[in-house]
Amino acid sequence: MLVFAVQFDRFGPSEVLTVGAFPEPHAGRGEVRVRVRAAGVSPVDVALRAGRSPSSEKIDLPHIPGVDAAGVVDEVGPDVTGTAVGDEVFGAVDVSRLGGASAEFAVLKFWAAKPPSMSWEEAGASGTSVETATRTLDLLDVREGATLLIDGAAGGVGGVAVQLAVARGARVIGTGSPANQAFIARLGAIPTTYGQGLPERVRALHDGRVDLALDVAGAGSLPELITLTETAASVVTIADFTGPRLGVRLSLGEFGGEPSGHHGLAAAAALFEEGRFRLPVQEVFAMAQAARAHALAERGPRQGKIALTAADSW
Ligand SMILES: NC(=O)c1ccc[n+]([C@@H]2O[C@H](COP(=O)([O-])OP(=O)(O)OC[C@H]3O[C@@H](n4cnc5c(N)ncnc54)[C@H](OP(=O)(O)O)[C@@H]3O)[C@@H](O)[C@H]2O)c1
Known part of the structure; x- marks a missing residue:
């Protein structure tokens, strides 16, 4: 099955971002796949797209940007316990893939349950931060x-x-x-x-x-x-x-090669429910407006994160 995703097929300014069709991804061992409700835009995504990150040379084109996403689990990989199809979660992809989150479906490597009162935009942009x-x-x-x-x-x-x-x-x-x-x-x-x-x-x-x-x-x-x-x-x-x-x-x-802070997601979700943590989201764009989101991310001053929301129909 082909699914929609934000993509770029050459390095350059934010305008190189478009929406394309890709083969659907699947959850591997220890991973879950989500139908994405929101994804984050980070400086790393922007640098990769512009071709000015040392990692730009490691990615194959076309590339789907974004490492942070939140959504509803629709596929659970082997060795995953405690998470089921239908769960609402937030987290990040395997960051060594350098992307894959701003898509109809994304495969998450680490995640936590999304607090019901946390907005999809906050959740989608939180993972790696x-x-x-x-x-x-x-x-x-x-x-x-x-x-x-x-x-x-x-x-x-x-x-x-x-x-x-x-x-x-x-x-x-x-x-x-x-x-x-x-x-x-x-x-x-x-x-x-x-x-x-x-x-x-x-x-x-x-x-x-x-x-x-x-x-x-x-x-x-x-x-x-x-x-x-x-x-x-x-x-x-x-x-x-x-x-x-x-x-x-x-x-x-x-x-x-350091120990990760992945345990922080569940802790942050708990603090969120106690009213002691929120993810500041500066602005939200539709996935199809990813070029505008990247353009904003390249300008200061920052006030927290920039998020992309998934449309019901791409
Ligand atoms: N090593 C890792 O694991 C890791 C993980 C994530 C990100 N990063 C890197 O960490 C950096 C920050 O990421 P981010 O997502 O927080 O970026 P961000 O949202 O763009 O925030 C950057 C911050 O830097 C501030 N800033 C700008 N010029 C400054 C200066 N001269 N002195 C001090 N602060 C200044 C900005 O403040 P104003 O908006 O008020 O100007 C803004 O708050 C990026 O380079 C990113 O690639 C590394």
């Missing part, structure tokens, strides 16, 4: 009473990391553009702006103590983050490849 935030907070061992600085707090990963760290009892300072200061405060962090003078601004904010720092922006702030925490061992980055040279851990998840 929750996984990445959980993995890096685990790596930093963020606990009650710690002061954590998050550089890039208003974005997809940062907006989740702020809330999950606050839920762990940490005091969080989050950086963003001037336009995002109130947004960061609403997420639960003490806001400040990023860029030059960061150590001075952070020290002026409170008692000056910063125990831990998480760089989700990859904008070159690692020396300042090390200055603030006083040791590179207390800093983790997900986006700055100069990190290891400075003694900072670069967390790449499955790409780096």
Whole structure:
């Protein structure tokens, strides 16, 4: 059977995205297939499509972008327990495939039950942001009473990391553009702006103590983050490849062979039901409008995620 999916058959600007027909995918061992209700758009998807990601050369064209999706399970692979056809779930594809989510059907590698009151858009755009935030907070061992600085707090990963760290009892300072200061405060962090003078601004904010720092922006702030925490061992980055040279851990998840934060999905769903977590969704587009969604994703400032919703008929 052929099914619809967003696709691109050459690298380039967002306009290369169209809707095409593909053979239906099937759930492999430990996987489920969902009829997609919503999918996320991430910076990684945009970089892959533009041909400027180191992984662009690893994908075959035509390619279906997107790694995050939510939907209704319609096929359960071997060795899956606790999930049945008809369950509403959210999660992500096998990220090593670098795509496959913005389609009529997607195969998920990790997932959790979608809380009934969580919108499809929030659920569809959550998977890898929750996984990445959980993995890096685990790596930093963020606990009650710690002061954590998050550089890039208003974005997809940062907006989740702020809330999950606050839920762990940490005091969080989050950086963003001037336009995002109130947004960061609403997420639960003490806001400040990023860029030059960061150590001075952070020290002026409170008692000056910063125990831990998480760089989700990859904008070159690692020396300042090390200055603030006083040791590179207390800093983790997900986006700055100069990190290891400075003694900072670069967390790449499955790409780096690390333990994943997949357990974070069920935990985030539980926090959602307690009213302590939400996924900020900046804007929602129909799948057929994926080019507009990618164009928006290439512009700042960010306020959380961008989502695609699946139409009843493609
Ligand atoms: N290693 C991993 O496992 C992993 C997983 C997911 C993502 N990533 C990578 O992590 C990065 C962030 O992903 P995302 O989904 O959170 O992206 P995003 O939604 O685009 O957010 C990026 C954030 O960076 C902020 N920012 C922009 N310029 C900055 C600067 N000079 N200093 C500090 N912050 C700045 C933006 O703030 P304003 O909007 O306020 O300007 C925005 O909040 C991307 O490079 C992505 O490829 C890595």
